[in-house]
Amino acid sequence: xxxxxxxxxxxxxxxxxxxxxxxxxxxxxxxxxxxxxxxxxxxxxxxxxxxxxxxxxxxxxxxxxxxxxxxxxxxxxxxxxxxxxxxxxxxxxxxxxxxxxxxxxxxxxxxxxxxxxxxxxxxxxxxxxxxxxxxxxxxxxxxxxxxxxxxxxxxxxxxxxxxxxxxxxxxxxxxxxxxxxxxxxxxxxx
Amino acid sequence: xxxxxxxxxxxxxxxxxxxxxxxxxxxxxxxxxxxxxxxxxxxxxxxxxxxxxxxxxxxxxxxxxxxxxxxxxxxxxxxxxxxxxxxxxxxxxxxxxxxxxxxxxxxxxxxxxxxxxxxxxxxxxxxxxxxxxxxxxxxxxxxxxxxxxxxxxxxxxxxxxxxxxxxxxxxxxxxxxxxxxxxxxxxxxxxxxxxxxxx
Numbered sequence: 001x002x003x004x005x006x007x008x009x010x011x012x013x014x015x016x017x018x019x020x021x022x023x024x025x026x027x028x029x030x031x032x033x034x035x036x037x038x039x040x041x042x043x044x045x046x047x048x049x050x051x052x053x054x055x056x057x058x059x060x061x062x063x064x065x066x067x068x069x070x071x072x073x074x075x076x077x078x079x080x081x082x083x084x085x086x087x088x089x090x091x092x093x094x095x096x097x098x099x100x101x102x103x104x105x106x107x108x109x110x111x112x113x114x115x116x117x118x119x120x121x122x123x124x125x126x127x128x129x130x131x132x133x134x135x136x137x138x139x140x141x142x143x144x145x146x147x148x149x150x151x152x153x154x155x156x157x158x159x160x161x162x163x164x165x166x167x168x169x170x171x172x173x174x175x176x177x178x179x180x181x182x183x184x185x186x187x188x189x190x
Numbered sequence: 191x192x193x194x195x196x197x198x199x200x201x202x203x204x205x206x207x208x209x210x211x212x213x214x215x216x217x218x219x220x221x222x223x224x225x226x227x228x229x230x231x232x233x234x235x236x237x238x239x240x241x242x243x244x245x246x247x248x249x250x251x252x253x254x255x256x257x258x259x260x261x262x263x264x265x266x267x268x269x270x271x272x273x274x275x276x277x278x279x280x281x282x283x284x285x286x287x288x289x290x291x292x293x294x295x296x297x298x299x300x301x302x303x304x305x306x307x308x309x310x311x312x313x314x315x316x317x318x319x320x321x322x323x324x325x326x327x328x329x330x331x332x333x334x335x336x337x338x339x340x341x342x343x344x345x346x347x348x349x350x351x352x353x354x355x356x357x358x359x360x361x362x363x364x365x366x367x368x369x370x371x372x373x374x375x376x377x378x379x380x381x382x383x384x385x386x387x388x389x
Contacts, residue, residue: 026296029300032233033301037233041223045223060234066238072245094345103337105338108257122335128340137278137279156365
């Protein structure tokens with residue numbers, strides 16, 4: 001955002017866009033619930049390295065999503081949405097997120113599913129997420145001047161970092177991740 | 191200063207938590223509790239395809255954490271409008287009812303539909319695995335979930351996303367930031383979960 005004027009009224013996206021968001025959100029919540037990742041024991045089980053459902057869901061989504069998105073992008077049908085790499089903020093934020101994930105037992109998306117399927121404790125975690133977002137906003141002037149400057153690489157993709165052509169990297173990476181999925185299926189109970 | 195002391199108390203109380211459990215209960219085994227209804231590969235592939243659709247039709251990646259920031263912004267504007275609008279994060283990201291906002295609200299309903307159609311609606315205040323380890327106190331669960339939520343949201347905003355925005359949408363775009371973040375999600379999560387449930 002180039003300047004700091006703040007619109008006083010809430011911005012609302014156009015209705016068709018919001019309708020699409022609603023349909024996609026319904027599908028997302030439906031899939032996550034069927035995948036068992038709204039369950040406290042499945043999520044904590046992943047962090048205890050006992051239940052690998054989360055890793056299987058995520059890795060499969062990454063392989064399928066990656067192949068499709070990069071194909072669509074190659075034919076100029078979609079835009080990529082890349083967030084900047086800021087090593088300090090990614091690491092510190094990532095560790096804080098993980099610690100909170102273990103305490104709460106749900107993450108921001110799966111908490112919504114947990115609440116939807118009748119796990120009422122998720123509501124208090126979601127209230128904590130709102131409170132934490134506020135605390136971050138209070139600190140955001142400071143974090144922008146400090147932590148977010150540490151190791152700022154801008155928008156960068158793995159193939160750029162390794163000086164490989166995107167297409168080559170996508171194929172190789174899809175095969176690697178698939179091999180990991182096969183190993184997970186072979187050596188884990190769930 | 192008062193806030194610092196409160197934070198220190200909270201962190202101290204959380205540090206006592208594994209001790210409390212270790213004295214009271216056996217290490218947990220997550221496999222004693224129900225797993226997913228569908229194959230994780232079917233669900234994972236479904237989410238992958240869903241991300242094609244959200245990129246193509248909505249020009250948006252799947253994400254969840256900024257929903258909570260929007261809600262905090264709306265509540266903030268209700269009580270302290272000028273202060274809220276002066277904060278750097280809300281200057282850069284004015285709270286709005288946008289695509290991701292309705293997406294997360296609909297995620298709740300999607301979870302309800304799936305649970306009801308699959309006979310998995312739980313209607314419970316405490317997860318059974320939590321009860322086996324930490325007992326029946328709802329107050330304890332509320333404090334821990336709320337505290338965890340705070341840490342998770344600060345972490346998500348600092349890292350730039352959550353298990354959806356970084357963990358799925360960012361990683362599948364091969365974003366370096368997302369791979370660093372998701373690896374750190376699991377390092378932090380595994381360390382704390384082991385302390386809480388395995389000690």
